[in-house]
């Protein structure tokens with residue numbers, strides 16, 4: 273008991289305003305008692321007399337802990353539904369039905385703990401202190417996990433090509449600031465992944481990361497999503513809604529496909545960023561915002577500016593730093609790494625661990641992947657579903673990949689005889705060039721040892737010297 277009391281000041285300091293407790297009980301005396309204890313611990317409290325009231329509060333408030341009165345002989349479905357809606361909230365069950373099986377059932381259904389009624393307030397106080405410590409640890413663990421993750425490269429971004437290494441250094445740098453970043457890259461190159469990494473590697477990692485796809489929403493919807501609206505602003509606006517730029521509150525809003533933002537909204541966004549406040553649709557009042565903007569586009573925004581489709585001033589505002597993501601065809605040496613990464617991911621998600629045959633990998637290296645990493649990921653998912661054994665074969669690959677030329681055919685003029693040694697040299701140099709210089713992979717695909725390959729390269733270099 274002593275340890276609990278000793279650690280109390282620490283809990284109060286760090287979690288006081290952070291812990292939100294919902295009390296659900298139909299008896300007024302119980303509600304009042306619980307509220308008094310919780311408030312004495314510095315928690316903020318919400319009260320519901322019945323389950324309907326509880327759902328309303330749970331949907332609108334950041335509840336961390338629920339004290340839930342279970343009616344005798346039932347209520348486990350309520351507990352189940354509560355854990356489904358808010359898995360991260362801890363539920364403490366209170367009930368008059370003080371039987372061991374009922375307690376076990378409640379815990380099995382996901383309750384954090386169980387207090388038989390009637391309980392004294394000191395008992396409740398100790399229990400709330402315990403759950404507060406538990407939640408504090410959970411948060412700390414999450415932050416720690418993120419830190420470890422960011423040290424291991426950037427979350428789930430895979431790749432060792434020089435362009436990728438450069439990208440990691442840039443991400444590390446921009447993650448520390450709060451300037452806007454513009455992420456440019458073809459479809460499927462990992463723009464959203466990079467945006468999430470910037471958010472998760474920075475100081476606001478515990479605040480929200482909110483993606484908004486400007487390409488798939490109709491303009492009026494983008495406006496009401498970003499800026500919010502007040503009741504009656506338009507037909508159907510039966511209640512006010514806060515804009516995402518305000519909801520992010522210290523976090524990040526990721527504006528995907530920013531080039532698709534209509535020009536009038538571009539002006540409104542620019543004003544919001546300059547003045548750090550927004551005006552919800554239909555309102556005359558302004559709301560302050562504190563948000564980091566990351567934007568992405570698969571189009572050349574400079575061209576859009578030149579064509580008068582994108583405001584130059586907004587472009588400059590967003591483009592304080594820009595990150596260019598290389599298309600996959602320019603970093604083919606990362607394909608084997610990406611293949612293992614996705615196969616492991618598929619295995620973790622419940623599938624079998626598979627590998628790819630050398631023949632299939634050759635074709636994957638020859639293919640240009642216009643849909644970039646996403647296309648590669650989809651191809652592997654499909655191939656895993658089709659493949660009957662542990663090794664993915666050429667026939668499991670999409671037709672487009674199957675049809676790619678594993679080796680560019682040497683163009684041999686009719687009648688011209690090419691010596692074997694020359695053919696071999698062309699094969700080696702072509703393969704290395706296709707793999708962006710990855711000699712180890714070239715040796716593997718050509719079916720020769722790496723020492724042989726290095727020896728041959730030395731010979732070619734010597735021949736070239738002599739020829740010069």
Ligand SMILES: Nc1ncnc2c1ncn2[C@@H]1O[C@H](COP(=O)(O)OP(=O)(O)OP(=O)(O)O)[C@@H](O)[C@H]1O
Nearest residue numbers: 428429430458459460461462463464465570645646
């Ligand atoms: N370097 C990478 N390492 C691992 N996975 C990646 C990498 N790049 C992309 N992916 C994966 O490929 C898929 C597509 O990535 P993402 O959605 O970030 O691309 P995008 O550039 O936003 O594409 P689009 O323009 O089509 O929206 C995701 O499943 C992502 O996890």
Ligand SMILES: [Mg+2]
Nearest residue numbers: 460463464528
């Ligand atoms: Mg995207």
